[in-house]
Amino acid sequence: MAEAVKQPLPVLVIGGSMVFLSYLITGIGLGSVYAIIALGYSMVYGIAKMLNFAHGDVIMIGAYVAFFALSRYNLPAVAAVLLAIAVCTTLGVLIERLAYKPLRQATSLSVLITAIGVSYFLQNMAQLLWSSSPKIFSSIVGNRSLTLFDGKMSIAYINILTIITCIVIMIVLTLFINNTKIGRAMRACSEDKDAAKLMGINVNKTISITFAIGSGLAAIASVLLCSTYPSVYPTLGSMPGIKAFTAAVFGGIGSIPGAFVGGLLLGIIENLSKAYISTQLSDAIVFAVLIIVLLIKPTGILGKKVNEKV
Numbered sequence: 001m002a003e004a005v006k007q008p009l010p011v012l013v014i015g016g017s018m019v020f021l022s023y024l025i026t027g028i029g030l031g032s033v034y035a036i037i038a039l040g041y042s043m044v045y046g047i048a049k050m051l052n053f054a055h056g057d058v059i060m061i062g063a064y065v066a067f068f069a070l071s072r073y074n075l076p077a078v079a080a081v082l083l084a085i086a087v088c089t090t091l092g093v094l095i096e097r098l099a100y101k102p103l104r105q106a107t108s109l110s111v112l113i114t115a116i117g118v119s120y121f122l123q124n125m126a127q128l129l130w131s132s133s134p135k136i137f138s139s140i141v142g143n144r145s146l147t148l149f150d151g152k153m154s155i156a157y158i159n160i161l162t163i164i165t166c167i168v169i170m171i172v173l174t175l176f177i178n179n180t181k182i183g184r185a186m187r188a189c190s191e192d193k194d195a196a197k198l199m200g201i202n203v204n205k206t207i208s209i210t211f212a213i214g215s216g217l218a219a220i221a222s223v224l225l226c227s228t229y230p231s232v233y234p235t236l237g238s239m240p241g242i243k244a245f246t247a248a249v250f251g252g253i254g255s256i257p258g259a260f261v262g263g264l265l266l267g268i269i270e271n272l273s274k275a276y277i278s279t280q281l282s283d284a285i286v287f288a289v290l291i292i293v294l295l296i297k298p299t300g301i302l303g304k305k306v307n308e309k310v
Helices: 002-006 016-048 055-071 077-103 108-130 157-179 181-191 193-198 203-228 238-251 256-276 282-296
Strands: 145-148 153-156
Touching: 016 055, 016 153, 016 157, 016 181, 016 203, 016 238, 016 256, 055 077, 055 108, 055 203, 055 238, 077 108, 077 203, 145 157, 153 157, 157 181, 157 203, 157 256, 181 193, 181 203, 193 203, 203 238, 238 256, 238 282, 256 282
Parallel strands: none
Antiparallel strands: 145 153
């Protein structure tokens, strides 16, 4: 017993700061995936004013497409990602046209129930087509890691790729929305759809493009997520979808920078909670932090209060 007491704690004494930094970077990588997914939620809500709860299942479809492209047809990683983006983009537009467009003037509750129905439809379709047994996903960059500080710290290449991809997507999307004709149309629809229609903007087309972009981002997120956690199954997108929605609310639903910040913070909180508190309680801690933030600032970190006219 005396010897057990004398044993030093390696995390605290030997390279403790390196271990913390490693956990932090891994959390940023996970948060980057949440941020990419959350961008789709925020764009759709900001423009169409609806919550697309089928968004998580689009992630699942993208993961299956990339899985079969890589494992069965031996396509290069870039080709597999592009194929997943194409399929998810098409699926996103079809979902919007068939399920959501007829409900444009319906109540929010009707749209919400429809979104949940679409989600279950996609999950059950995946079970019928590919069975419910998990499939092992091959990482697009392998299992290699970058070693730093004389071997005291290692960072998986997939985490580096995920963080860089998230930053690039954030910059490109911001430039697209602020500097292109379609982006300006999106901002106009977000402010007032009726006024945008009077100005000659095709609102239906703009919403369809928004769904297409969000679904394409979901495909990218699916490949990055499954490269980090290499398993594909029909309910794959459920929890990441809920957490990404939480990230969007955390940062400020409808705000693109808010989705980015919320996703990163959510990933960091989740990973540090798993490392230092409990793997079982990490999800509860994440949602508890969300509740606290919303109690203090109901619009989210970067959300803006909107006064509605009566």
